[in-house]
Amino acid sequence: xxxxxxxxxxxxLGKPEEDICIPGEVKTVSxxxxxxxxxxxxxxxxxxNIDVIEAAINQEHVxxxxxxxxxxxxAFFPPMTGG
Amino acid sequence: xxxxxxxxxxxxLGKPEEDICIPGEVKTVSxxxxxxxxxxxxxxxxxxNIDVIEAAINQEHVxxxxxxxxxxxxAFFPPMTGG
Amino acid sequence: MVCRVSVQKEPFxxxxxxxxxxxxxxxxxxxxxxxxxxxxxxxxxxxLEIEHYPGMAEKAIRSIVAKVTERWELIGVTIIxxxxxxxxxxxxxLVITAAKHRKEAFEAASFLMDYLKTQAPFWKRxxxxxxxxxxxxxxxxxxxxxxxxxxxxxxxASC
Amino acid sequence: MVCRVSVQKEPFxxxxxxxxxxxxxxxxxxxxxxxxxxxxxxxxxxxLEIEHYPGMAEKAIRSIVAKVTERWELIGVTIIxxxxxxxxxxxxxLVITAAKHRKEAFEAASFLMDYLKTQAPFWKRxxxxxxxxxxxxxxxxxxxxxxxxxxxxxxxASC
Numbered sequence: 001x002x003x004x005x006x007x008x009x010x011x012x013l014g015k016p017e018e019d020i021c022i023p024g025e026v027k028t029v030s031x032x033x034x035x036x037x038x039x040x041x042x043x044x045x046x047x048x049n050i051d052v053i054e055a056a057i058n059q060e061h062v063x064x065x066x067x068x069x070x071x072x073x074x075a076f077f078p079p080m081t082g083g
Numbered sequence: 084x085x086x087x088x089x090x091x092x093x094x095x096l097g098k099p100e101e102d103i104c105i106p107g108e109v110k111t112v113s114x115x116x117x118x119x120x121x122x123x124x125x126x127x128x129x130x131x132n133i134d135v136i137e138a139a140i141n142q143e144h145v146x147x148x149x150x151x152x153x154x155x156x157x158a159f160f161p162p163m164t165g166g
Numbered sequence: 167m168v169c170r171v172s173v174q175k176e177p178f179x180x181x182x183x184x185x186x187x188x189x190x191x192x193x194x195x196x197x198x199x200x201x202x203x204x205x206x207x208x209x210x211x212x213x214l215e216i217e218h219y220p221g222m223a224e225k226a227i228r229s230i231v232a233k234v235t236e237r238w239e240l241i242g243v244t245i246i247x248x249x250x251x252x253x254x255x256x257x258x259x260l261v262i263t264a265a266k267h268r269k270e271a272f273e274a275a276s277f278l279m280d281y282l283k284t285q286a287p288f289w290k291r292x293x294x295x296x297x298x299x300x301x302x303x304x305x306x307x308x309x310x311x312x313x314x315x316x317x318x319x320x321x322x323a324s325c
Numbered sequence: 326m327v328c329r330v331s332v333q334k335e336p337f338x339x340x341x342x343x344x345x346x347x348x349x350x351x352x353x354x355x356x357x358x359x360x361x362x363x364x365x366x367x368x369x370x371x372x373l374e375i376e377h378y379p380g381m382a383e384k385a386i387r388s389i390v391a392k393v394t395e396r397w398e399l400i401g402v403t404i405i406x407x408x409x410x411x412x413x414x415x416x417x418x419l420v421i422t423a424a425k426h427r428k429e430a431f432e433a434a435s436f437l438m439d440y441l442k443t444q445a446p447f448w449k450r451x452x453x454x455x456x457x458x459x460x461x462x463x464x465x466x467x468x469x470x471x472x473x474x475x476x477x478x479x480x481x482a483s484c
Contacts, residue, residue: 007448008461059381079464082447083361083418090289091302142222162305165288166259181340192365192414199358206351255351272435279427
């Protein structure tokens with residue numbers, strides 16, 4: 001699974017993207033965030049407050065209850081500040 | 084007193100402005116409109132529906148109950164359609 | 167607050183006017199231009215003839231600007247209103263508002279246009295494509311309604 | 326409806342973009358440009374660095390435009406959003422809306438900006454005048470509130 005990160009999420013993780021094998025029981029965005037938190041210090045730091053993390057699946061903004069089925073690119077980032 | 088007219092009020096009267104002597108008992112815009120209506124056919128036509136006539140005194144938009152005291156230029160015109 | 171008001175026969179250049187308004191104003195975060203144009207109405211109109219009350223037109227616009235600056239914190243306002251014969255496709259009116267934030271700029275520009283429609287002494291008459299001089303444009307009830315909405319909202323010194 | 330969306334590093338030219346949008350559209354009666362700029366905040370900032378999600382940024386903007394054209398009858402929309410390092414005083418975003426009447430153009434432009442603020446994948450970071458890289462700009466609660474207001478109003482095919 002391709003994961004991509006932006007803004008301070010990217011900075012805290014120290015990388016803009018990675019390919020990662022996700023266990024089969026991780027089926028939603030929120031389950032993925034919980035699982036990622038356990039993958040090391042930098043993940044614990046980046047995802048310490050899951051409520052402020054926004055997600056996109058296949059470049060479409062989704063809520064945390066979205067299913068990972070059919071996902072080939074998952075993005076995590078802080079609230080957007082465009083305009 | 085200088086009276087000035089715009090748009091179809093001007094057209095119906097056949098003149099853009101005139102100097103006119105107003106009787107002393109005419110003290111408000113609405114009294115002036117009523118008095119003007121009696122000054123000939125073209126006035127009766129221009130002011131047939133007084134409710135749609137807007138007025139300005141000394142180039143300031145006023146309501147029909149405004150006093151003519153201190154007026155040196157009175158304007159009558161249809162509702163404005165600027166912008 | 168920088169303010170420029172012009173009532174003129176000549177066309178205006180929006181880019182030039184925007185540049186003038188923004189020069190040396192590093193704290194402008196939002197700038198809006200509104201341009202009102204003469205529509206052809208599907209080919210029915212060749213032009214609009216705009217009559218105005220010289221003197222009062224500029225005074226009325228300045229008093230509308232005064233209302234706006236009471237309600238919103240603006241860095242600059244420009245209003246240019248043309249008169250005379252304006253061909254279909256040509257510009258009639260330009261409103262520019264500049265502020266720190268978008269909300270003020272949007273609300274002020276919209277307020278200015280609503281007030282210009284009914285509170286500035288201009289009158290439009292249609293010129294038809296067949297060469298005939300058409301009717302004077304009637305005031306729209308919806309324009310009066312737009313004004314009423316602003317009157318019903320309490321003004322704030324800064325929103 | 327003519328629609329142009331661009332996510333780019335390069336500056337844009339508002340006059341050129343307006344000209345493109347209006348060409349051969351004789352029934353445009355109202356055209357609005359909104360330009361969002363990098364403020365210096367009284368000299369505190371030298372620039373904003375804008376990070377974006379390539380691919381998704383353009384998709385997200387197009388889906389905001391789709392929402393707008395469902396609600397308002399527009400003749401044209403242009404949205405240009407820049408990324409990269411943008412110096413104080415320089416332009417970040419351009420929204421142009423063109424319609425027959427002013428109400429549609431104003432509401433659509435304001436809606437587009439509200440949605441761009443919170444629904445398009447861009448992130449701003451401050452660069453300070455002393456040369457330091459500052460903080461990521463936090464999302465504003467008021468921006469989220471602006472969005473909520475639109476969601477609470479029932480959309481009409483044409484207002």
